[in-house]
Amino acid sequence: MILVVGGAGYIGSHLVKELVEKEKVVVLDNLSTGHRAAVDSRAIFVEGDLGNEEDLQMIFKSYPIKAVMHFAAYSLVGESVIDPLKYYQNNVASTLTLLKIMLKNNVKNFIFSSTAATYGIPDVELIDETSATKPINPYGHSKLMVEQILADFSTSYGLQYVVLRYFNAAGAHQSAAIGESHNPETHLIPIILQQLLGQREKISVFGSDYDTEDGTCIRDYIHVTDLATAHIRALEALLTGKKEAEIYNLGNGLGYSVKEVIETCEKVTGVKANVEMADRRAGDPARLVASSKKIFEELGWKAERNLERIIADAWKWHQNQTY
Ligand code: UDP
Numbered sequence: 266m267i268l269v270v271g272g273a274g275y276i277g278s279h280l281v282k283e284l285v286e287k288e289k290v291v292v293l294d295n296l297s298t299g300h301r302a303a304v305d306s307r308a309i310f311v312e313g314d315l316g317n318e319e320d321l322q323m324i325f326k327s328y329p330i331k332a333v334m335h336f337a338a339y340s341l342v343g344e345s346v347i348d349p350l351k352y353y354q355n356n357v358a359s360t361l362t363l364l365k366i367m368l369k370n371n372v373k374n375f376i377f378s379s380t381a382a383t384y385g386i387p388d389v390e391l392i393d394e395t396s397a398t399k400p401i402n403p404y405g406h407s408k409l410m411v412e413q414i415l416a417d418f419s420t421s422y423g424l425q426y427v428v429l430r431y432f433n434a435a436g437a438h439q440s441a442a443i444g445e446s447h448n449p450e451t452h453l454i455p456i457i458l459q460q461l462l463g464q465r466e467k468i469s470v471f472g473s474d475y476d477t478e479d480g481t482c483i484r485d486y487i488h489v490t491d492l493a494t495a496h497i498r499a500l501e502a503l504l505t506g507k508k509e510a511e512i513y514n515l516g517n518g519l520g521y522s523v524k525e526v527i528e529t530c531e532k533v534t535g536v537k538a539n540v541e542m543a544d545r546r547a548g549d550p551a552r553l554v555a556s557s558k559k560i561f562e563e564l565g566w567k568a569e570r571n572l573e574r575i576i577a578d579a580w581k582w583h584q585n586q587t588y
Contacts, residue, residue: 266291267500268330270315270363271337272308273299275445276378276434280334280493281305282443287497291328293320294337300588303443316359318366325370332374332500333367335360338408341451342382342548345404356407361414368422374503375415375426376496379512381485383409383430386550393556394430394512402548412512419510427499427508432485432516432555434492436575437582444582445489454486454576457527458583461536468538470523472545475552481523483552485516488570488578498564508563516555517568526572533576 267284271277272292282305284290290308293315304310309328313320315337324330338356339345345352367375382405383398400406418424435454437444445455459465473480495515502508521529527538561567570578 266328266330268293268324268328268333269308270294270333270335271299273301273304273310274336275447276431276489276492277334277336278303278305278443279438279489280336280496281308282438283490283493283497291324291330293324298447300446302588314359315363316355318362321363321366325366325372330370330372332376332503333363333372334376334496334500335363336378338378340380340404342402342404343451343546345402345407346548349403352403352407356404357410360411364414364418364424368418368424373422373424374500375424376499376503377411377415377426377428379408379412379428379430380405381430381432381514381516381553381555383412384553387553390552391518391554391556392514394514394559401550416510425503425509426511427503428512429492429495429499430512430514430555431492432487432514432553434489435486436488436490436570436578438490439578441578441581441585444579444586446586446588453484453523453526454530454579455583457530457538458534458576458579460538461530461534462583466539468527468540469543470527470540471543471549473542474545477522477551479522479524482549483520483522483554485518485520485554486526486572486575487516487568488575491515491568491570495560495566498560498566502564511563513560513564514555514557515560515568516557517571518555518557519572520552520554521572529572530576533573534580
């Protein structure tokens, strides 16, 4: 049985939908940002907090957990600058509690959601796992701290782990049964689609004077179902003993500017966007694009869904959003 912590959240719920096809799954989520309705009905759901030792003990005593996948984190760069305590408390301290209780129960396989924000402002075009990690905000620091904890626990306690550093997760399940739903929404693609649906007046482009071709920031968008597939590959690699301690980037290897994403949304939906140029947002690097060569070479995974597909699936979801 696999414990998915944060399995009611955006990425966690998409992973659960794939994982229930192969494994029995228990989801732990405090529903602070997740949605009960997003959890596949084939998974067991426990409402509780990963920082609560009793909630965790109950799960490890009740179910034969062989691995833990951990998605339960705060993930907004701007918020982390305003309220770093919230980020270090949940993303670091509560994760430490989870690891402690796992080890106490002799569970030693762990998949951890990390982020491109661990790299800070990269000095290379394509970021690979050997690129320098120099976070520029508390969110990135909180994730990198856990990566360090995992490395030390691996050496000292035999913890086996895979860290997955996501670039820009986007899209929705192809069935449109689940998708992205944040409140407030801060991410680019949902904001554009909400505007195209008339739910927002305009789209603000945060900065048009970056050192990029069209002046707007470049990101590597990856379909949430591709992310889910990568987690399943990583889990198999741990459970079969193929891997013991690894870090992988998850991206498409292709960068799209904010302007290009807006244009692609217009093309896919056939609706014209109302766009304004705005000031830069604090903490945004100009360009973040992944090399995912390592995970392709070692686990045979690559992103299969392009930006058009990401937007088409997200569009289906946003037109019929149920939570
Ligand atoms: N962005 C924007 N307008 C918005 C939201 C985002 O111009 O309303 C830009 C943002 O500055 C960044 C890119 O879109 O360059 C992706 O931002 P998002 O918040 O989706 O993801 P992040 O890169 O912060 O993880």
